[in-house]
Amino acid sequence: MPIDPSAALDAPPSVTPISWQESDVLLYHLALGAGADPTDVRQLAYATERGEEVLPTFAVVAPTLRATSPPAVSFPGVDVDLSTILHASQRVELHRPIPRDGKAEVSTGVAALYDKGSAAIIVVDSEAVGSDGEPLWTSSMRMYSRGEGGFGGDRGPDGPPAPPDRAPDHILETTILPQQALLYRLLGDRNPLHSDPEVASAAGFPRPILHGLCTYGAVCRAVVDRVLDGRSSAVRSLEARFAGVVFPGETLRTAVWVASDRILFTTQVLDRDGAPALSGGEIVVAAHEATA
Numbered sequence: 409m410p411i412d413p414s415a416a417l418d419a420p421p422s423v424t425p426i427s428w429q430e431s432d433v434l435l436y437h438l439a440l441g442a443g444a445d446p447t448d449v450r451q452l453a454y455a456t457e458r459g460e461e462v463l464p465t466f467a468v469v470a471p472t473l474r475a476t477s478p479p480a481v482s483f484p485g486v487d488v489d490l491s492t493i494l495h496a497s498q499r500v501e502l503h504r505p506i507p508r509d510g511k512a513e514v515s516t517g518v519a520a521l522y523d524k525g526s527a528a529i530i531v532v533d534s535e536a537v538g539s540d541g542e543p544l545w546t547s548s549m550r551m552y553s554r555g556e557g558g559f560g561g562d563r564g565p566d567g568p569p570a571p572p573d574r575a576p577d578h579i580l581e582t583t584i585l586p587q588q589a590l591l592y593r594l595l596g597d598r599n600p601l602h603s604d605p606e607v608a609s610a611a612g613f614p615r616p617i618l619h620g621l622c623t624y625g626a627v628c629r630a631v632v633d634r635v636l637d638g639r640s641s642a643v644r645s646l647e648a649r650f651a652g653v654v655f656p657g658e659t660l661r662t663a664v665w666v667a668s669d670r671i672l673f674t675t676q677v678l679d680r681d682g683a684p685a686l687s688g689g690e691i692v693v694a695a696h697e698a699t700a
């Protein structure tokens with residue numbers, strides 16, 4: 409049985425030691441499109457050793473940086489084919505800023521399983537603790553597994569609320585490079601859905617699609633730069649639902665609403681008449697960093 413809820417939910421988390429270096433962080437920033445203007449000092453801070461910045465979304469790649477094979481969706485009680493999977497949503501919470509190089513232990517396990525009838529949603533939570541024993545980040549990933557529902561579970565919580573019923577405070581445009589997915593896969597997610605036209609076609613897409621986490625990081629960078637004036641350490645948590653696919657080479661339009669310690673956003677694809685890309689986006693900002 410590919411999904412056995414009680415075996416999955418009763419299993420202890422697996423614990424893996426991880427480490428990263430400054431060059432991993434710089435490659436991550438470049439894979440999100442940083443450094444497009446080499447005369448822009450802020451871009452150089454992301455892309456070279458002259459900065460200390462680490463985007464908070466680095467937390468989602470740090471555990472798998474060295475992976476060179478496609479990821480396996482395999483946990484005690486869960487064993488589903490990668491070809492059934494679309495990334496459904498992602499949350500990351502920072503307990504302190506991520507250093508440019510470091511070591512941690514990451515505990516990972518299946519936190520919930522939702523039965524959507526034909527599809528299953530697999531929720532995988534991780535917690536990273538630094539080498540000093542103090543928490544660094546926690547993250548929660550939801551994967552939508554087509555055809556793996558029907559195991560008799562709960563449908564799960566409702567979707568995120570609609571954005572505020574007023575004009576956005578900011579509109580941000582983000583260009584996704586044509587080669588963005590080929591760069592991003594070097595950060596550890598070598599799912600062929602993002603690089604192999606035949607695999608994409610078998611999954612029902614006209615060409616390879618962008619990693620959800622690349623959209624997530626690129627939009628985080630845009631919000632940090634344009635709404636938080638470059639202060640990535642102000643981000644306490646970031647959450648968003650992957651509402652529709654993004655293809656490399658497309659331009660994204662993110663509408664942003666600022667409300668004291670919270671930044672709400674939605675992202676659409678400009679090239680496809682505003683097709684949804686991210687919904688229910690929320691960044692919680694540190695209290696002392698609250699925005700106007």
Ligand SMILES: CCCCCCC[C@@H](O)CC(=O)SCCNC(=O)CCNC(=O)[C@H](O)C(C)(C)COP(=O)(O)OP(=O)(O)OC[C@H]1O[C@@H](n2cnc3c(N)ncnc32)[C@H](O)[C@@H]1OP(=O)(O)O
Nearest residue numbers: 479494495496497524552563599619620649650651652653
């Ligand atoms: C262990 C490590 C493994 C690592 C794996 C690595 C994976 C990565 O490489 C993979 C990727 O990056 S894929 C790229 C990023 N993701 C995407 O592009 C998906 C975009 N979203 C979609 O296509 C659809 O929303 C879709 C398909 C998700 C859902 O669309 P529909 O089938 O039309 O669903 P719908 O009828 O609208 O709703 C059915 C029920 O599901 C809930 N739901 C829908 N979208 C959701 C989402 N994104 N997140 C959570 N729940 C979601 C709906 O609320 C509905 O539930 P209910 O009926 O109970 O109300």
